[in-house]
Amino acid sequence: EKRSVNFDGKIEFLGFDIKHSRAPEIVYYWKATGKIKKDWTAFVHFISPDGKIAFQNDHLLSSGGKPSSKWIKNESYKESFSIDVPKGIHSGTYQIKIGIWDPKTGKRLKVKSDFQKKMDSITVGELNVTG
Secondary structure, three states, X not given: OEEEEEXXXXXXXXXXXXXXXXXXXXXXXXXXXXXXXXXXXXXXXXEOOOOOEEEEEEEXXXXXXXXXHHOOOOOEEEEEEEOOOOOOOXXXXXXXXXXXEOOOOOOEOOEEOOOOOOEOOEEEEEEEEOO
8 A cells, every 4th residue: 555654854664465364464664754763663563443552663764784774865664574463462442553663762763744744653544463
């Protein structure tokens, strides 16, 4: 699914693919839109139908082993990771929200949007979990 969402003028989220299987995988597409001076971490929250974070995955934002601080402005990048669905999780549809942050300082990059208040994450899709 194609998207265009910019995080603080530094990193643009271009879209994603979800590979549904026994070991689901998400592939994200990014573009460096500014000078990136640090290695950012992506947080991925899986939101249960009651609106709470059911589980999450934080990982270094990187593509082909190249962390975000090495990304070149106007270049596009692809990253993928397996979704570790916890044992015993209830069947259902979970929203997938992502954001970018620095775990050392706690700073989160804000989403630039003309139609909403500044946010620090976006909903990118859904994951269907069956028991």
